[in-house]
Amino acid sequence: MFDPRIYRAGFLPALAAFVALLFSLEPTPEPIEAPLTTSFEGGPATREARTIATLAPSRTPGSSDDELLAGRVQERFEGIPGGEVSVQKVDSSWDGADVSLKNVLLTLPGDLEDVLLIVAPRDSAEGPAAAGSASDTAVLLALADDLGGSRHNRTIVLASTSGLANGGAGVRALVDQLEAPAGIEAAIVLAHTGLKDGSPPFVYPGVARPESPLPRLRLTAEQLATVQFEQKAAEGGGWSDLSRLAFPVGIGEGAALDEEGVDAITVSGGGERPPDLTGSEPDSISGATIQASGETALELILAIDDTPAGALAGGPGTYVRIGDNLLPAWTLTLLTLTLLLPSLLAAGDVFLRDRRRSPRAAARAVPWALERALLPLAALLLVYLLGLVGLLPDPDFPYDPGRYPPGGEGPLAIVAIVLAIALAALLIRPFRTPLDTEPQTLAAMAGLLICASIAVIWISNPYLALLLAPAAHVWLLPARASGPPRKPLIALLCVLVLLPTLAAGLTAGSALELGWAAPWHLLLLIVGGQFGLLLPLSWCVLLGGLLCCVAAANVDLRLNAMPEPAHQRVRGPSGHAGPGSLGGTPSGISRR
DSSP, X not given: OOOHHHHHHTTHHHHHHHHHHHTTOEEOOOOOOOOSOOOOOHHHHHHHHHHHHHHOSOOOTTSHHHHHHHHHHHHXXXXXXXXXXXXXEEEEEXXXXXXXXXXXXXXXXXXXXXEEEEEEEOOOXXXXXXXXXXXXXXXXXXXXXXXXXXXXXXXXXXXXXXXXXXXXXXXXXXXXXXXXXXXXXXXXXXXXXXXXXXOSOXXXXXXXXXXXXXXXXXXXXXXXXXXXXXXXXXXXXXXXXXXXXXXXXXXSHXXXXXXXXXXXXXXXXXXXXXXXXXXXXXXXXXXXXXXXHHHHHHHHHXXXXXXXXXXXXXXXXXXXXXXXXXXXXXXXXHHHHHHHHHHHHXXXXXXXXXXXXXXXXXXXXXXXXXXXXXXXXXXXXXXXXXXXXXXXXXXXXXXXXXXXXXXXXXXXHHHHHHHHHHHHHHHHOTTOOXXXXXXXXXXXXXXXXXXXXXXXXXXXXXXXXXXXXGGGGGGGTTTSTTOOOOHHHHHHHHHHHTHHXXXXXXXXXXXXXXXXXXXXXXXXXXXXXXXXXXXXXXXXXHHHHHHHHHHHTTOOXXXXXXXXXXXXXXXXXXXXXXXXXXXXXXXXXXXX
């Protein structure tokens, strides 16, 4: 059994970390004041969007229509007074063929070296995308007309990019090649700005890392968009923020910029996930949405430009919003480690005591526990194999989920994964336990395995590790002094401790409108390497450790009980020990 005194003492650092968390709340910084007047006109931008969709209806990356529109943008940029026009060429691929992409940039010099980047995609994976990239390009051109010819504090770079449809190749090259002495302070991305009947969020940060956007940038954008769209621009809160930190997956050029280390805010015509724009013809464009999107972007640009250098840097770097306060993320990172400490200390104590008492039994518990992790590992290897042979697509991140539906491949992949786990279970027999090992030894080894896996996850994503922290304490149930409970009870507990992680995943998937296709896209992200290799392997070890907790309850104490050696009595045939007890030769003296 585990020592409850060690376990309780291990919570003292967690208590201190929780107190530090309560006293670390910071007030939300004030948004930047909006400019008094702006001059964005949605009518000309709407007409320009319809013209673009008509002249260049098939703008796949690197196509002739994409090149045609790039020339039109360059011509418009060259007519902006005081601007410097440049062109970046990017080698990429599309649909299995090598293509040459082009970014067209307009630089409006400012007094400061800080760069404010304005980005609009120009290409389309399929169809004219009139309400999508055609409208975005039109709004970008209108912003260039409004900003050109005036004096600016910051250097403003307006970029028309190609390659959104293949993982944001153009905007990634833009960040790498852009000459920005003081770096890119912030980026504003335009996305499907001509959409009709869009729903919130109308502004959202790029999500590709477990980090938060600049708080003042985010709050200012939400405040301005709420006024222009005449409804709450974005829902926010502690659970939503924590979920997106635990599952940092986004869509569009904002996600590509975030992965490149640039704080980006996307101004959208409605929602994060791009709508189906394959049939988006010129008459489908909403002038009202273009007006609201363009006005929001212009006000945000001018508001940022009017602030002194470094004004956006207020508040913690990574945070979770709780009401009108910001909770610094370092407190959650510290709390996660302290929540693992009690389980780690108690499991280590049990295992070391059992190792001193029965070295062979403890030694056999180590490979036994690692063997349980082979079940989820078999599923992971099959996923990589399906991606290697091309049965699972391997899109470049970030990608549009609408272009990669599950179709018939999704159910087949899930069935194949289940069969792989079943085959591994037949070979491993996961509920088999060593005959000479007690349940608390196996449970302690499971606890050490789970704690180690969560610690590795903490290194890459401490917020996901926080959601998984309850799993580190499951092993205590099969290690209790009265013996382990029934297996169904422990299995139910294993499911319950994973519910916070599942709920966070559903929250992130809901923001991207993935629905029931979320498991399918999780497989695509694994195949595409978005999570790396260490994180999926750590998950395999974690699930194997939980399986060990269930299997530890399968130990039969009667079979594992070692028979006590019989007491050796030193007695002879006559019932006593001593001379003659073993018999002797008859006496030679005759008896009369």
